[in-house]
Amino acid sequence: MAAMKKLTLPKSVLDMKFMKKTKERIENSKDHDNLYSGVITNDMKQASGNYIAESSFIYCTDLLEGRLSFKGMNPEIERLMEQEKPKGKEGDMQKDVSDEVLAKTMEKFNKRKRPFSPSKYNYIKKRK
Amino acid sequence: MKVKIGDVVLPGDYCDEITADGVKSKVVLGPGLRKEVDHVYIMKAGVLRKRNPNTFWVDSYQKRYVPSRSENVIGIVVQKAGDLYRVDIGGSCTAALSYLSFEGATKKNRPEVQIGDVIYAKMLVASKDMEPELVCVDSHGKKGRLGVLNDGFVFKCSLNLIRKILNPICPLLESLKNEWPFELAAGMNGRIWIKANTMRETIAVGYAILGAEYLSDDEIKTMCTNIASILAGHVS
Numbered sequence: 388m389a390a391m392k393k394l395t396l397p398k399s400v401l402d403m404k405f406m407k408k409t410k411e412r413i414e415n416s417k418d419h420d421n422l423y424s425g426v427i428t429n430d431m432k433q434a435s436g437n438y439i440a441e442s443s444f445i446y447c448t449d450l451l452e453g454r455l456s457f458k459g460m461n462p463e464i465e466r467l468m469e470q471e472k473p474k475g476k477e478g479d480m481q482k483d484v485s486d487e488v489l490a491k492t493m494e495k496f497n498k499r500k501r502p503f504s505p506s507k508y509n510y511i512k513k514r515k
Numbered sequence: 516m517k518v519k520i521g522d523v524v525l526p527g528d529y530c531d532e533i534t535a536d537g538v539k540s541k542v543v544l545g546p547g548l549r550k551e552v553d554h555v556y557i558m559k560a561g562v563l564r565k566r567n568p569n570t571f572w573v574d575s576y577q578k579r580y581v582p583s584r585s586e587n588v589i590g591i592v593v594q595k596a597g598d599l600y601r602v603d604i605g606g607s608c609t610a611a612l613s614y615l616s617f618e619g620a621t622k623k624n625r626p627e628v629q630i631g632d633v634i635y636a637k638m639l640v641a642s643k644d645m646e647p648e649l650v651c652v653d654s655h656g657k658k659g660r661l662g663v664l665n666d667g668f669v670f671k672c673s674l675n676l677i678r679k680i681l682n683p684i685c686p687l688l689e690s691l692k693n694e695w696p697f698e699l700a701a702g703m704n705g706r707i708w709i710k711a712n713t714m715r716e717t718i719a720v721g722y723a724i725l726g727a728e729y730l731s732d733d734e735i736k737t738m739c740t741n742i743a744s745i746l747a748g749h750v751s
Contacts, residue, residue, distance in 0.1 A: 437537045438550045442641075443583040444674075445703065447545040447564075447572040450681040453587045453703070454635060454660035455688065458696035460710065464660060 518557070520565045524573060529554035536569050545572025577674045580605045580704035582641035587661070589669065589702030590649065592632045600628060602636070602649055605671075605704045609646070612636060616650040618658035626651075626663075633664045633708060635700045664700055667710030668717050674705045676728045687727045690739035691720065695746065719746050 401410045441447065452471070456464035484492075518528045533555040536542050544550060547559035548571055557563065561575030580588075582604065590602035593609060601609040612634070617626040628634070636649035651661040680687050681701055691697070697711040697720050707724060711717040719742050727735050 436550075437539075437541045438555075439541060439543045440548075440550070441543050441545050441572075442581070443586055443703075444546060444572065444678055445586055446543065447566060447570050448678060449683060450678065451683055451688075452660060453677075453681060453701040454699070455701075456698040457688075457692040460696040460698040460712075464698065467660060 518563060520563055520571075522563055523561070524557045524563045525560050526556075526558050528557040530557070530563060530571075532565075533571050540569060543570040545570060547573025547575055574675075578705060580674065582606045582610065582638055582647040582704075584638055584641045586638045586641075586703040588636060588638060588649070588704040589664070589700060589706040589708055590634050590636060590704075591669075592628055592630050592634060595630060602634065604647070604649075604702075605706065606647060610636075610638075610649045611646050612649040612651070616652055617662070618652050618656065628663060633667070633669055635661050635664055635702065635708070637661060660700075664708050664710075667698070667708050668721065669706055669708045670721055670725070671706055672725060673728065674703070676724070677701050677703055677705060677707070680724060680727060684732075685727075685735070686732050687723065687735050687739065690736050691723060691743075694739070694743040695719075715746060 395413070396406070396409070400406060401413070444450075452468075454464055455468065456462075459465065516525075516528050518524045518530050520530070520532060524530075531554070533542060533544070533548070537550075537555070544555065547557060547561060549556050549558050555571075557573060559573045559575040559577075561573040563571070564574050565571050582588075588604045588610075590604040590610060590612075592600050592612075593603045594601035598613060598615070600612040600614065602612050604610045614620060614625050614628070615622070616639075617628075620626045634649075634651065636651050637653075638647060639650045640648040651658060653659050653661075679685055688699075695711065695716050697709060697716060699710075699720070700708040702708075707721075709717055709720045709724075711720055723739055723742050726738055730738060
């Protein structure tokens with residue numbers, strides 16, 4: 388109820404000349420709620436409960452788009468198919484180097500780099 | 516009779532698993548299911564299926580199309596009536612398609628659609644008691660994949676077959692797509708439009724699709740290889 392009151396405009400503002408239309412609208416919406424309050428009961432609102440009836444199969448199963456073209460028969464459709472496709476495979480498509488190759492190269496790279504990088508031996512030298 | 520998920524079900528059967536889920540969370544009841552006061556009843560003969568989370572439906576054999584919202588269908592224009600085209604979609608009555616619901620169409624600039632044209636359209640309104648309404652544009656006013664289908668060949672099949680070939684795990688289109696160029700539009704109303712470069716290729720696509728109805732995945736692959744080799748002239 389507190390939240391509801393926050394949204395409504397103060398009466399003094401609504402009485403102003405230029406707010407005439409808004410005032411009418413607010414009063415109408417109140418009437419609308421009252422009009423059906425006797426007809427629509429809570430039982431009616433909750434009758435369907437947790438059940439959503441769906442008359443179409445397309446929401447039950449994942450289906451492809453029904454318009455397809457292959458091997459350049461209709462370039463327009465194939466362009467649309469390409470645009471929608473990469474979403475799932477994006478991770479693999481954008482990789483030029485596979486994970487394994489990258490891991491091996493990085494391993495070699497690290498081995499080569501180690502003598503020059505600051506290590507515990509360098510640290511000891513400095514102390515001496 | 517009480518049934519479980521995956522059973523063959525008949526109208527009048529009921530499933531308590533759905534009711535149990537319905538107590539805890541939202542449940543989507545697809546085609547063939549109906550909530551009554553005490554149980555969720557089956558309305559069609561078929562196989563009861565479930566997809567997580569909480570979507571249930573009956574996979575039934577059906578040839579009669581019942582229009583439902585936002586499905587893509589193939590229709591044939593049968594009449595021009597003022598601002599509307601009447602389109603036969605195989606349902607109980609014809610669907611209405613406004614001439615303004617094409618990409619770039621205005622009152623002055625009418626789309627070129629003749630009686631007898633085949634169109635691929637989306638169902639906009641499909642209510643039980645009213646004439647269904649089609650559109651050939653998406654919500655951005657772009658035609659996308661919808662519109663008039665020129666040339667090609669239309670044939671009818673069961674509604675199951677449409678769902679089968681459009682299922683991403685079905686190997687049919689995967690096997691055919693690298694063999695020869697062709698184009699295809701599958702309407703959820705059990706009509707398929709195909710187009711290829713030659714008549715031989717068109718017939719081959721149509722034959723492969725219709726042949727796939729009662730075959731398993733492996734058999735479909737074999738059939739596609741056979742068709743492709745016959746078409747390529749290796750086997751006569």
